[in-house]
Amino acid sequence: MLLSIKFQARNRFLERGKAVEKCFKCGTCALMCPVTRYGEDYNLRETFMYDIFSSEEPPAKQNLWSCSVCYKCYEVCPQDVNPPKVFKALKEIAFETGRAPLSVVSLVKSVIHTGMAFPMSDASRRMRAQLNLPSFAPKDVDDLGKIAKNTGLEKKLDILKAKRTNEHE
Amino acid sequence: MSTNNRYAFFRGCLIPARYPHFEYVARTILPQLGIQLLDIDEFTCCADPIQFRGADELTWLAIAARNICLAEEEDINIVCLCNGCINTLATANYLLKKEPRLRDRMNRILADTGHQFEGTIETKHYLQAIMDDIGIERLRSYVKIPLDGLKVATHTGCHLTSPQDILRFDDPLDPSVLDSLVAVLGAEPVDYDLKALCCGVGFSLSGQTVASSHLLKDKLENMRQFGADCITVACPFCFQQFDLGQQTTSRKYELDFKLPVVDYLQILGFAMGYTLEEMQYDSHRVKDKNFESKLKRG
Numbered sequence: 198m199l200l201s202i203k204f205q206a207r208n209r210f211l212e213r214g215k216a217v218e219k220c221f222k223c224g225t226c227a228l229m230c231p232v233t234r235y236g237e238d239y240n241l242r243e244t245f246m247y248d249i250f251s252s253e254e255p256p257a258k259q260n261l262w263s264c265s266v267c268y269k270c271y272e273v274c275p276q277d278v279n280p281p282k283v284f285k286a287l288k289e290i291a292f293e294t295g296r297a298p299l300s301v302v303s304l305v306k307s308v309i310h311t312g313m314a315f316p317m318s319d320a321s322r323r324m325r326a327q328l329n330l331p332s333f334a335p336k337d338v339d340d341l342g343k344i345a346k347n348t349g350l351e352k353k354l355d356i357l358k359a360k361r362t363n364e365h366e
Numbered sequence: 367m368s369t370n371n372r373y374a375f376f377r378g379c380l381i382p383a384r385y386p387h388f389e390y391v392a393r394t395i396l397p398q399l400g401i402q403l404l405d406i407d408e409f410t411c412c413a414d415p416i417q418f419r420g421a422d423e424l425t426w427l428a429i430a431a432r433n434i435c436l437a438e439e440e441d442i443n444i445v446c447l448c449n450g451c452i453n454t455l456a457t458a459n460y461l462l463k464k465e466p467r468l469r470d471r472m473n474r475i476l477a478d479t480g481h482q483f484e485g486t487i488e489t490k491h492y493l494q495a496i497m498d499d500i501g502i503e504r505l506r507s508y509v510k511i512p513l514d515g516l517k518v519a520t521h522t523g524c525h526l527t528s529p530q531d532i533l534r535f536d537d538p539l540d541p542s543v544l545d546s547l548v549a550v551l552g553a554e555p556v557d558y559d560l561k562a563l564c565c566g567v568g569f570s571l572s573g574q575t576v577a578s579s580h581l582l583k584d585k586l587e588n589m590r591q592f593g594a595d596c597i598t599v600a601c602p603f604c605f606q607q608f609d610l611g612q613q614t615t616s617r618k619y620e621l622d623f624k625l626p627v628v629d630y631l632q633i634l635g636f637a638m639g640y641t642l643e644e645m646q647y648d649s650h651r652v653k654d655k656n657f658e659s660k661l662k663r664g
């Protein structure tokens with residue numbers, strides 16, 4: 198492996214995305230990656246992927262959340278490395294440990310509590326009425342609460358909440 | 367008309383909550399093509415394949431599975447209007463059909479909700495439904511007023527094409543299906559270089575507005591360079607990037623042109639004889655006289 202992984206939780210990282218070991222740093226993925234091409238911090242040599250993969254604490258990097266999960270890197274990689282899959286593993290760790298952006302946490306909560314990621318605005322409500330569209334308010338949303346309980350998400354959210362309250366005290 | 371397929375109508379949440387006019391256009395156009403829409407009030411957000419999936423994949427999968435179950439219980443396939451929705455639904459359906467152990471685990475998670483994943487239906491984006499049920503050749507018969515002289519830059523978007531083995535719609539690196547669908551309407555798809563480049567939604571979601579505008583500038587200029595009069599998308603997130611994002615980008619980079627953005631169902635509607643107003647063009651931010659004059663009917 199040519200990538201130097203300094204990340205302390207290296208083994209946990211590799212467990213979730215073993216394919217990253219096959220990366221030979223050819224840079225093909227970077228040619229199609231929107232984050233490498235347009236993200237402020239990167240050029241085609243210093244790519245988004247190397248940055249995340251070689252960072253000491255990748256889950257702490259807010260850049261992790263800029264990935265569009267567009268899979269272009271996955272489609273072009275000659276080594277079948279699946280970067281978005283590894284990023285996903287890192288994002289999950291970031292989320293569990295309270296290092297995901299607040300916007301992500303509130304999106305997750307909004308989906309679980311209302312069944313919608315985006316709240317209905319008054320303008321949209323008026324427009325829906327004007328266009329004679331049927332109402333939109335997902336039914337049986339408490340199903341999602343049951344799901345969150347069974348997957349362990351509810352517990353993760355409780356821990357995050359407790360952590361945040363402690364930090365504020 | 368030989369096709370008459372009923373589908374569970376998966377509206378997602380960005381469209382009903384922010385762009386209801388696309389829901390209106392879908393309800394106007396799709397049934398005329400024989401794609402009948404059944405509303406299921408229990409459908410929730412898909413959930414999204416970028417942020418929610420990143421935060422908690424198991425819950426993401428369970429929410430998608432529950433949505434699929436609702437259509438299974440009606441014994442009909444799902445049709446949706448958004449690349450994010452189809453990416454989530456198709457991926458979940460694929461994984462849960464393929465991996466029995468994952469399905470068992472999922473059904474234990476779903477047990478309290480009374481739903482169980484059986485793996486009996488298919489999930490489709492409306493472009494897939496049009497290709498599968500009608501096909502390019504038969505679509506031609508719906509064209510009343512060919513869109514002669516209109517040059518269109520298509521943006522298929524990433525999440526409808528990748529991963530290719532799951533979505534099975536088009537080549538993610540060189541997409542051409544949407545071009546064929548535009549060409550059959552009499553319009554001319556332009557073969558611009560940056561066609562496969564992502565719309566940059568990841569930047570907007572993560573608040574990186576500078577990067578988002580920079581990407582959009584390159585992509586818009588490239589479309590223009592190849593002569594485009596407008597952009598066609600098939601996803602509300604891509605739409606938001608190109609429409610709302612174009613306003614910001616134009617101001618920042620002082621672009622001297624405008625490229626109105628229309629959903630494929632709108633441009634299909636124009637070819638079927640609907641007016642700009644009827645296809646809710648007024649709800650869009652970016653408007654352009656040149657584009658409008660090409661759609662004026664004499």
Ligand code: SF4
Nearest residue numbers: 220221223224226274
């Ligand atoms: S294309 Fe694959 S092997 Fe090459 S640098 Fe990217 S991830 Fe590594």
Ligand code: SF4
Nearest residue numbers: 230264265267268270
């Ligand atoms: S999936 Fe993420 S890392 Fe890969 S090309 Fe797209 S934005 Fe870049």
